[in-house]
Amino acid sequence: VSTQSTGEDIEFCSCEGDLVTQHDGEVYVVNPDNAHCFIFYHRDLDPNKPMQTQELMMSQIPSFTISRISVSPKGQKLLLWGDHGVAVADIPRRRRANAPTTCRCTLIGPRFFQGHSKISAVEVKWHVGMAEDTHLVVLTTDNILRVYSTEEPACALSSYPLFNTDSITPYLSCLNVSAGPSLLSAQAGSMVSFSFGPVSEDEDSVTVFVLEENSDIFTLNLPLDNSKIGGDLKGPLKVLPPDNENYELDACSVLCLQSNPPVLIIATLSGTLQHLTLLQDSESGEEECLYLLETVELDLPSVAEESSTCTQSSEDDTASIVLLADPTARDRYFVRHNTGIHSVFLPAVQRLEHFVKADDGELNLECECVVEHMLCVQPVGAGDPTCLFGSTVVQDPMLGANLLVLISNAEFISLPVRSVHREEIPLLSAGDKASHCASPMKQVHTQQFSQKLQGIMARNVSNPLLRCGNSAGMSQKALLELLMKCTQVFREEYIAKQSKARGELLHHMSLLQEQHSQHKIEMSELQSTLSELGTEADKLNSRSSAISKRQQLLRQRVSVVMREVQNLLPDLTTAEVSLKEEMTTMSRSLKSLQQDAQQLQQKLKFQTKATKNLPSLSKDQQGTVRAILAANDTKINSMVSKIKAANAQFT
DSSP, X not given: OTTBTTOOXXXXXXXXXXXXXXXXXXXXXXXXXXXXXXXXXXXXXXXXXXXXXXXXXXXXXXXXXXXXXXXXXXSSEEEEEETTEEEEXXXXXXXXXXXXXXXXXXXXXXXXXXXXXXXXXXXXXXXXXXXXXXXEEEEETTSEEEEEESSSOSSOSEEEEOXXXXXXXXXXXXTTOOOOHHHXXXXXXXXXXXXXXXXXXXXXXXXXXXXXXXSOEEEEEEESSTXXXXXXXXXXXXXXXXXXXXXXXXXXEEEEESSSSOEEEEEETTSEEEEEEEEEOTTTSSSEEEEEXXXXXXXXXXXXXXXXXXXXXXXXOOOOOEEEEOTTXXXXXXXXXXXXXXXXXXXXXXXXXXXXXXXXXXXXXXXXXXXXXXXXXXXXXXXXXXXXXXXXXXXXXXXXXXXXXXXXXXXXXXXXXOSSSSOOOOOTTOOOOTTOOOOXXXXXXXXXXXXXXXXXXXXXXXXXXXXXXXXXXXXXXXXXXXXXXXXXXXXXXXXXXXXXXXXXXXXHHHXXXXXXHHHHHHHXXXXXXXXXXXXXXXXXXXXXXXXXXXXXXXXXXXXXXXHHHHHHSOOOOHHHHHHHXXXXXXXXXXXXXXXXXXXXXXXXXXXXXXXHSSOOOOHHHHHHHHHHHHHHHHHHHHHHXXXXXXXXXXX
8 A cells, every 4th residue: 555654555457356354343455465464543644644554474375366355254364365375374462563573474275276276266255153263165267165164274174066067977987988077077057155144043044145147146055064965956046027137147246135035146347236135935835036126227337448557357257247245234236346336225124024023014115225426436437557456344332334445546535424315404493393383284285395305305326436547548529428427417417307306396485485474463462352352351350359358258157156155055063964864764654655555545445445345344343433433543643744744844
């Protein structure tokens, strides 16, 4: 890097490669000439200050040309690979600040690559789901997927042919020809890329999606335990709905988003992107198939117009489009090509995940992806020598997530990665809505005016960040076309929409002014009504005060009367209380005597009736009876007189 304090310059001789990667905020850049690795932090990228870097020297310099690098998932090892070799360097934990640090470099499968000069590496990745950073998965041009271990780098631990041997072996046996690996791979199509599927904790294998040059997708289950044997190759997977346009002949890269269900992205050299999701076939019920969500065509310049200064690293390398997953969002990825970088946001991923979690409801996948052109390094095509040499997403707790891009003049470009595909700029009128009152216009216009303005100001096309080299070799025509194109985008996406939004604002302001005048008239009427209500309120207040005073006087009079009544109540002495109890007892006795007298009268009547039929008494008997009755009558009269006297005395 020309701006480093090490004094070395990196001369990029190829426009195809990925020489920058990161892990936990540390950025790794490799010089392809001497395999020196420079480590720095993203927050140290300041054009006004010298950048502090740490340099790593390999104990064994690889003999092949390094085109791509990758850090292991745990950040312990650095993968270096090219078309004709693979190497792994151990990243030391303690590194010198002002002097190069030597690290151990191990070549992976050196005999295989030296003995097979016609076979080259197509893609190399770290094996996901392993407990340690010790396993690599290598795809070569002979259509074989090999698994290597850094502890035993000489030979592959296992090999998986990516072609069907059952279909061609019977024909070769009839011709007495042995079916060798080279012959079988020649009969099969060329495998150009692979990607790992989601890793589940309860499973002992991981699914690998392998892309063929004709856009066919194959699946292979790689075991997470080396003692187990991997599954057979399945495919090609059927693509629904069936269409001839689903199969392109120039597929170059595949990426599997870590979602549920998995979403695959297939990129072609012509700039076509296919978004597919993995589902179960409704007809068979067990076989898996791919459902095509949408197809996107990127506007890329012609490959024939590329500058001679940016040649490909090898004649067999066709992966000019690289897909990079966004670690901050599962529904977004980046597309890197020779002329720039695009960002693609997939709303369908979130809808699929919600549908799988809910297990019911309807699934609406009629939503287009959002493509944003973030960076363009060759805006005029052949006249611009600037090329890309790698990109990575750096997550820094202070600066947030940024897309770090390395271009051919040894310059880094940091592009901020937003949490969503495009942040909406809040309007000046957006404020506290706590004291919001309902407007009558909302009954007519259900959509808020701010949302309407945001819909008008929404941009479907945006100008990317332009970064090009020396413009001396560019033609005036190309520069004029670039200027006209950028001006057209600004006119259509900015000025025209701002003019339309201004017209809507003026119309809305006229409506608000009419409402304001009407509100003034209503306010004057309300003020007069308010004054009248104030007068009536004063009258009611005076009447209420008078009533409250009269009520207070009545309460005082009632309290005085109650006090006088309480004073007039008699207080009985002990003798009076005892006499009262005695009178109560005598009253009870009188009632019983009255009942006895009534019974005697009834008996007397009965006896009188009964004596009519009896013989008459003699005079002596009659006299005796009269004497008894007279005595009883006297007693009764005396008792009645006593009771009457007592009652008269107490009343």
